[in-house]
Amino acid sequence: MRFYFLTFAFFLPGFSALAQEGHAEKMKAGLALFQKSIRPALIDNCLKCHGDEKVRSGLDVSTRELLLEGGDLDDAINLEEPKKSYLLTLIRHEEEDLEMPPKKDKLPDSLIADFERWIELGAPYDKPLLEKKEDEPTEMQITQGDREFWSFKTLAQVTPPKVEGNWAKGEIDQFVQRKLQQKKLTANPPAKDVDWIRRAYLSVIGLPPTPEQLKAAKSGSRADLVDELLASPHYGERWARHWLDAARFAESHGFEQDYDRKYAYHYRDFVIKALNSNMPWNDFIRLQIAGDEIAPNDPLAMMATGFLGAGVFPTQLTEKEFESARYDELDDMAGTTGTAMLGLTIGCARCHDHKFDPIPEKDYYRFVSIFTTTIRSEIDVDLNSKEYEDSLKTWQKAHDNLVAARNSYETSPSVTRAFEGWLGGDVRKSVAESEWTVLETRSAKSSQKATKLTPQDDGAILASGNAPAKETYTVSTAPHLSTVRFLRVEALTHNSMNRNGPGRASNGNFALSDLKLFAVDAKGKKRQLNLVGAKATHQQNTDSLSAASSFDKDPNGTGWAVDFGGIGKDQAAVYELEKAAKLKEGETLEVALRFSNNSQHSLGRFRLSVSGDPAPPVKVGGGRDGALSAALVALEKGTLDQKNREMLFGHFAKTDENWVKHDDAVRRSEGSKPKPKTTKVQVSSEGFKPTKHHADGRGFPHFYKETHFLSRGDPNQKKGVAQPGYLQVLMRDGKESESWKATPPAEWKRTSYRRTGLANWLTDVDHGAGHLLARVAVNRIWHHHFGRGIVATPNDFGLQGALPSHPELLDYLAVKFIKSGWDVKALHREILLSAAWGQSSANSKKKASIDPDNDFIWRFTPRRLEAEIVRDSILASAGQLDATMYGPGTLDERHRRRSIYFMIKRSKLVPMMQIFDQPEPLSSQGSRPSTTIAPQALLFMNNAQVVQWASALGASVASDDVTSSIKDLYLRTLSREPSPSELSNSRSFIEAQTASYGGAKNSKQLAFADLSQVIFSLNEFVYLP
């Protein structure tokens, strides 16, 4: 261990100058002052937070050098104008809320005067206040004091304050009223009924009420309306958008090419579905972190993991960037988790201990290492697995019944009797004769090991394995036929091949370059049976790729192939033997098929048949299989066994009408067996194939097996492997990371379960981060209802964030939220039915003079609707909204679904959304700004979609009764009737505008379209009342 120790400040640069200028006296006096009063004062009052345990605000007073560097807020010392030093400002208590030292009495005036004098003398040190290790800066230690910061503390059990009067409708109001009283404020009177209804509609489902809904709501109870709105599927579509801001959700990579992430939309659908089904918030969080481990068979849980992989990632990387890009990606996953879920800026501790929050650099790397092996993948998921399983069960039951019915019919005595009678008759005639007899396969082998040939039930042979470039199949068969005149090769399709084959080449083709037929006697002696002619159902040409070219002189360069019209279909080629072959007892047939004129052009599935007919048809199918031939022989010889009987029964049964009915029912049922419908879903998991990347060709590894502690965030300066862990400040009662870690079940191999451990810690209310998770969630919901959170910085609950305006209320709601089972809709209900939320939005000069920003909720703050809700409200009130939910989004601004179904492509953000402050999806956003700019007005005036939807609305309200049309329009758009002056102004407008469109047939409709557009543009239309 090395220490540095400076004895005299004279050796510091900058000081020698002073000395040279002849200020030795000054220096001496400065040092004396330092030793006498400044040094003890700094040690007693400043050092703990500014250099020793902490470096708050970036200010370190432990050495002169560091002191002169100043902090994040400003330079601490101003040597040119000593009196203006910021340090003096703060110790003089001239800056409110930054009074130093904090929570202590002001320093004595004499001491402050000493500080001033000391700075005038050049602020010299005799030696540093601390002895520090040179190499390793002191690591930040998390103390019990850190855990006492308001947001890290456990939740307080708060009793709602008692209040007077009957304004308060519930506990929320008791807290709000108490605070208002303290500030000498009073709440506004309740909002008008219609304003309240409109506010509820826009807030909960993001659409204005239709005239019918408005009427119903006026006569019903508010509680019922709230329940109804929260049950609407539109609720999820409206509130999902809020969370998507926090989740920096988008559907493209960003960077160079900004490739689409085609299957990322499932995450958006997950959020909508989770909110609509009122998924408990802790589960909502758990699934986004580790749904693939917690519920791998639940498609919704797989979709949820899209959260982690929604961030930007470069699509073009050089080798030098591979590792740092991966660390950036880990930072994005960890950082967004911290900000969106806990309101903590974990990422700030990447290069150094967090400057403000108690998050040491080591905690950062431990946290980040949780995601070490987590990557983006696209996998097939059955989105409705439950539905599939249910329907499969139902089907199986019905199917089993049908099979049982057929079986019991087959075994009934009368049928058995009839079968025996049939067997006694002319069976050979009853079993329709066929021109083709399928050869019974005894053995089938390829010359190449890679290919496996497997006989199938229908007499065909299936090839599997990686197709080698060239190979020869040798098939040994029992012919069950005494005279052979023709050999048929059927080339059959199968889904194992490209384009279903019938060949194994990449285009589905094959080329049978050589075909030989041998008769083999019992001793194994072969005689070749020469081929002379060929016909085929399809051949690629009549020359080098014809069926006949399979037995020409060239065994390699030519052969039967079927491209140009024959791919994906069954084909057959029929070869004539030079002489009819008479087969002796015990003789077998051997067929050799050679595929050598093009790479991998072998047959994938084929069947061999022979015929003794003089002119058998050239077709696919219709072969009598060898087994039947064998059974007939056995029947004639009287050696029929059970297998033969069953086969013959099949032929007999086809002559029985009743059996055919039973059998048809079974077959139809087989055809309707439910299949799982899989869809590609983007997930964040481990062990799946990574999503394709531009740099795969350069060897981009997608992840590294270990995450290291890094010096200054630089992957070239590794300091050892980091093991997964959580934030110390959010671990209590002596618990350590181990307490939450999860081990996978015995048979589980694919993932590490590190994220499950994180999910456990995040949601652990007693000893982990669950209490903060609840505070942050409650505050987000509050924020969206009131336009400002109880904590005004929803993404920052750390030391730089705002303090809560109603801390007791926040804890009260968080406790209740957890107790309710993290019931989001119950929280909405409580807020929506409060008097605080239900009060009028009227402004008041007097109240505003006390609380200009309405921090204490003396009114409902009127707010402009968000981008999506502006557009959706126009569509809905124009009767143009397409309510189709879920699925891929679009970039087309003309679409008419809700705005949440816009595709979010990072390089092509939708102008109509951007212009109304939809944030760029690059990092987590907790609250949107609300700007008012001229381009928004231009959009209302000139945008093609706005004009189109206004026209639709105009056309649907226009009538000869102008007054009732105007009333209709007002009701549909603003949920109320026009005032007399609004009516008369609108009437005059319609008259003048109609006249200006002159003789046009639809001049009145045009005028109403123009009026509709004016209404859309009104403040009233785009503001929450």
Added chain:
Amino acid sequence: MNFPEYTRRHWLQRAGAGVGGLGLATLLADEGLLDGGDPLAPRKGHFGGKAKSVIWLFINGGPSQVDTWDYKPELEKMDGKELNGFDKNTGFFANAVGPLMKSPFEFTPRGQCGKMVSSLFPKLGEHVDKMAFIHSGHTESNNHSPALFMMNSGQPRMGLPCVGSWVTYSLGSESRDLPAFVVMSDPLNRGLPKGHAANWGAGFLPSVYQGTWLKPKGDPIDNLNRPKHMNDAQQLRQLALLKKLNGEHIKERPGDAELEARIKSFELAYRMQNAAPEAFDIDREPEHIKKLYGVGEKRCDHFARQCLTARRMVERGVRFVQIYSGGMENQRSWDGHNDIQGNHSQFAGETDTPIAGLLSDLEQRGLLNDTLVIWGGEFGRLPLTQKSKKPGRDHNPHCFTTWMAGGGIKGGVSYGESDEIGHHAAVDKAHVNDIHATILHQLGFNHEKLTYVYNGRRFRLTDVGGKVIKPILA
């Protein structure tokens, strides 16, 4: 129970303490509290800046310093020699590294200062006495989009506010009829710079501060034209009714400034609708001016129109204009991997007359004094050959040249030096953060104090670096 007490001032101070010098509007913007105020109202800097507006000519793809402004006689002598110890992963193509290659262009002394300039710039060479060259630029990525992000937003990552957004966020705009920050990209179907709109994005700043991309075809700005079925009188009648109805609404809601602002925004929009097309209509310019820029000349007509548009923009108070020369990559921009000679001749030919015309025109109108003109790309190019049919040059993050003119910049000076072959910045190295610090300084800002708090962190354009390059200041 002891809860911390909340005060609004406390919060303000947390967000803004120590920022100093910035107007209240900016402070409020810091907190997303722009509601009601005009987010683009003109504001003052920390001190009086010499430049009011910026025209940034983005030489997209990475211009080669040794073939343009950084004359390297030593490289001529070493032509054809291998560069020992060269890290082949410096550029993009590790397997195409060739020997050192002299510039195929001839250099001659130009202007009173005698600056050695490549034959690529016959006209621009006449203006070297207005320019300050920075020959020691270096950056942090050898890959287009991170380097573009670096040059535009100060860090090689996606998602941070670009220089134009920082500038309009802090200074607002002098123009009420035009966008505050305008971007023009290649109009010849050669694509957008890598990273697309993120290069002029506002990042975490309110989206009102992002660059307005002028569409190269059709109407340059969305929603600028009245609906086709309507005449001016009919639209005015709509606006009159809108005003009346909004007026009735606001009467019952006195004191909500935001509602007032929204009413005004429609008046502003109507003015913009009339003024903007006029501003974009360069055919109103007299013939001799068009000729000065090269309008109508086959090779450079497109860029000439963009430069002329840029002048019309700053003349009307637009704060920040960025024009990209070239489209995406390879032969579609200055990205001369193949045939550096052909590539640079092409793109220099497209821009030489227009930029020279712009400088002359700004000067003759007295606009150059308060308009900062910047020329530069995202990185430089290697002094080595990139092996190809015709020799090219690969990316070089270690050295590039950029120049500035006008807006309080000293003319005819050169700052910093590259090594003798133009491979690394060697003397007085200038990091991208330094260039940004200098730009902000010319506009009146201390780059260390122009900050924005987002998700608990105080962000700066210059991150933790940046020093103003004082020797080039007038």
